[in-house]
Amino acid sequence: MTISLPFTYVLICLGALSLVLSRIAKRRRRLPLPPGPPADFLIGHLRSLPTTASEETLIRWHRQYGDILYFNIFGTSIVLLNTQKVGHDLLEDRAKIYSDRPHVPFVSFMGWGKTLPMLPYGDEFFKSRKLYQEFLTRPLCANYTDIQLVHAHFALRNLLKTPEKFESHISRFAGGIVVELDYGHRILDDDDPYILLTEEINRMAQLLGQAGSHPVDIFPFLRFLPAWFPGAGFIKSGQGNAQSRDILEVVKSRPVEEVERSLVEDTASPSFLATNLEALRRENPGDTEELEILKNAALEFYAAGAETTSSTIENILFALLLHPEVQARAQKEIDDVLGQKRLPDFSDRENIPYIEHLIQEGMRWHPATPLGIPHRVMVDDVYQGMLIPKGSIVILNARCMTKDEKIYQNPQEFSPERFIPSPEGRGEPYASYIFGFGRRVCPGRHLAEASVWIFVATFIAAFEIVPIQDENGNDMIPEAEFIEYIARAKLKARVGFPTPDSSQLQGSESDGGTYPEDHEKVRTKTRDR
Numbered sequence: 001m002t003i004s005l006p007f008t009y010v011l012i013c014l015g016a017l018s019l020v021l022s023r024i025a026k027r028r029r030r031l032p033l034p035p036g037p038p039a040d041f042l043i044g045h046l047r048s049l050p051t052t053a054s055e056e057t058l059i060r061w062h063r064q065y066g067d068i069l070y071f072n073i074f075g076t077s078i079v080l081l082n083t084q085k086v087g088h089d090l091l092e093d094r095a096k097i098y099s100d101r102p103h104v105p106f107v108s109f110m111g112w113g114k115t116l117p118m119l120p121y122g123d124e125f126f127k128s129r130k131l132y133q134e135f136l137t138r139p140l141c142a143n144y145t146d147i148q149l150v151h152a153h154f155a156l157r158n159l160l161k162t163p164e165k166f167e168s169h170i171s172r173f174a175g176g177i178v179v180e181l182d183y184g185h186r187i188l189d190d191d192d193p194y195i196l197l198t199e200e201i202n203r204m205a206q207l208l209g210q211a212g213s214h215p216v217d218i219f220p221f222l223r224f225l226p227a228w229f230p231g232a233g234f235i236k237s238g239q240g241n242a243q244s245r246d247i248l249e250v251v252k253s254r255p256v257e258e259v260e261r262s263l264v265e266d267t268a269s270p271s272f273l274a275t276n277l278e279a280l281r282r283e284n285p286g287d288t289e290e291l292e293i294l295k296n297a298a299l300e301f302y303a304a305g306a307e308t309t310s311s312t313i314e315n316i317l318f319a320l321l322l323h324p325e326v327q328a329r330a331q332k333e334i335d336d337v338l339g340q341k342r343l344p345d346f347s348d349r350e351n352i353p354y355i356e357h358l359i360q361e362g363m364r365w366h367p368a369t370p371l372g373i374p375h376r377v378m379v380d381d382v383y384q385g386m387l388i389p390k391g392s393i394v395i396l397n398a399r400c401m402t403k404d405e406k407i408y409q410n411p412q413e414f415s416p417e418r419f420i421p422s423p424e425g426r427g428e429p430y431a432s433y434i435f436g437f438g439r440r441v442c443p444g445r446h447l448a449e450a451s452v453w454i455f456v457a458t459f460i461a462a463f464e465i466v467p468i469q470d471e472n473g474n475d476m477i478p479e480a481e482f483i484e485y486i487a488r489a490k491l492k493a494r495v496g497f498p499t500p501d502s503s504q505l506q507g508s509e510s511d512g513g514t515y516p517e518d519h520e521k522v523r524t525k526t527r528d529r
C-alpha cells in the first residue's frame with residue numbers, strides 16, 4: 001500500500017500537534033492552583049469552609065490569599081474572584097469560556113433548570129437570553145418609565161395609609177412593575193389573582209436559594225441518603241415540595257393562556273409575553289420548544305426581577321436610617337431643584353445627581369446579590385500563572401469587590417460623596433459589576449436601576465425614615481442581618497414612618513396613582529415631624 005505525500009504530511013502534522021498539546025496539558029497540570037486555605041486529603045476544604053460566607057471571613061481570606069481564591073470539595077473546584085479586575089479579566093474578557101453555569105441537580109429537580117440563570121452555555125441559552133436582551137435594552141427601558149412612576153405613586157399612597165407595612169409596599173412596588181411588564185397586567189388590589197401567582201413564585205424561589213449553595217449541588221450522592229442524615233436535610237424540603245413542580249407548571253402556563261386569549265381578542269396590553277407570543281405566532285406557529293423557552297423566560301422575568309429590586313430598596317432605606325445626614329442632604333437637593341412644588345419624575349434624574357450617588361452607594365455598600373450567580377469555566381485556563389481547572393465553579397465575590405480598599409476609601413463607610421467627581425469629590429467608580437459580567441451580565445439592570453431610582457427619589461421627596469423609639473424615648477437603631485443569597489437588610493426594629501392625614505390624598509386607588517396636587521402639604525406634614 002502506498003501512502004500519498006500530502007497524507008504523510010498531514011499525519012506528521014497531526015502527530016506534532018498532539019505532542020505539543022500533550023506537552024501543554026502536562027505543563028498546565030504542573031501549574032499551581034490559585035491559593036486558598038489548607039485542605040484535607042480527599043475531602044478538600046470541606047472542614048475549612050464556614051457554614052455561612054460572612055463578609056468578615058471573605059475579606060480576611062482576600063487579605064490573606066489574594067485576588068483569586070481556590071477551594072476544592074471532593075474534587076469539585078471552586079474559584080472566588082475577589083476584585084473587579086479579576087472578574088473583568090475572566091468573566092468579561094474570556095467570556096467565551098467562562099459563561100457556562102454549573103449544573104445544579106436540585107434546581108433541575110424542582111423544575112427550574114430551564115430558566116435563563118440556570119441554562120448551560122449553548123443554543124437554548126442564546127435563545128432565552130435574546131428574548132430578554134431585546135426587551136430590556138437601555139433605550140427600550142425608557143419606554144417603561146410611566147409604569148414605574150405609577151407604581152411609585154401607588155407605593156407612596158400605600159405608605160401613607162399603612163406605614164408599618166412598608167416592607168410589603170416595597171415588595172408590591174417592585175413586583176408590580178415586573179408583573180406589568182412581563183404579563184401586561186396591573187395589580188390593583190390584594191385580591192388580584194396575580195398576587196397569588198407571585199407569592200407562589202416567591203415561595204419556590206426561596207426554596208431554591210442560591211444555585212450551587214445547596215449541599216446536593218456539590219454532592220449529588222446526598223440525594224440517596226435518608227433525610228435524617230447530617231447534611232441531607234434538603235431531601236426533606238425537596239420531597240415536601242415535590243408538588244411544587246406541578247404548581248410550577250400552572251404558574252408558567254396560566255399567564256401564557258391569558259395573554260394568548262387577549263391577543264386573539266385584540267385586548268392585550270404590551271408586555272414581554274405579548275410581544276414574544278405574537279412574534280412566535282407570526283414566525284414559528286406551533287413550535288412547542290420555542291413556546292417552552294418563552295414560558296420559562298416569563299417565569300424568570302418575575303423571579304429574577306422582583307426580590308432583587310425590593311431588597312436593594314430596603315438596603316438603601318436601611319442606610320438612610322443609619323445616616324440621617326445623608327438623608328437630609330438628599331432631601332435638600334430635591335427641594336433645591338424641584339422647589340418643593342412637585343414630586344420628582346424621570347426627567348429630573350440628571351439634575352439631582354446626589355440621589356444617583358446615594359443609590360449607587362447603597363448598591364455598593366450592600367449589593368443585593370453579594371455572590372452573584374456562579375459561572376462555570378468550560379476548559380482548563382491559565383491566569384497569572386495559575387491553573388483554573390476545567391469545570392471549576394467560578395464565583396463573582398461582590399462582597400469583596402465592593403470593599404476593595406484599593407478602589408474605595410474607607411470602603412465600609414456608607415458615603416455617597418465618594419462618587420462626586422473631582423475636584424469636589426474623589427470620583428470613585430460606581431460598582432456596576434454588582435450586576436455581573438460578560439455574556440451573563442444581568443439583562444434587567446437598566447430596568448432595575450430605574451425602578452430603584454424612582455422609588456428612592458419620590459420616597460425621599462415625600463417621607464423621612466426615622467427609627468422608632470423605646471419607652472424612654474431613645475432611638476432604637478435596628479441591626480442589619482444580611483442574609484446570604486439575596487442580601488436584604490432585615491430591619492429588626494420597626495421603622496417609624498410619619499402618620500399622615502390620608503384625607504389629603506387625592507386621586508383614586510385605581511387610576512394609577514395621580515398624586516394629590518397639594519402633596520406639598522402632605523410632605524411638609526410627613527417630613528417635618
Ligand code: HEM
Pocket residue numbers: 116117118129132178300301302304305306308309312367368369372373374375396434435436437438439440441442443444445447448449
Ligand atoms: C437590583 C436588582 C438586580 C440585581 C442586583 C441583579 C443582579 C444580577 C446578577 C449579579 C446576575 C448574575 C450575573 C452573572 O452571572 O454574571 C443577574 C442575572 C440575571 N438577572 Fe438580574 N439583578 C437585578 C434585577 C433584575 C431584573 C429587574 C431582571 C428582569 C427583569 C433580572 C433578570 C436577570 C436574569 C434573567 C439573569 C440571568 C442572566 C443569565 O444567566 O444570562 N435581574 N442579575
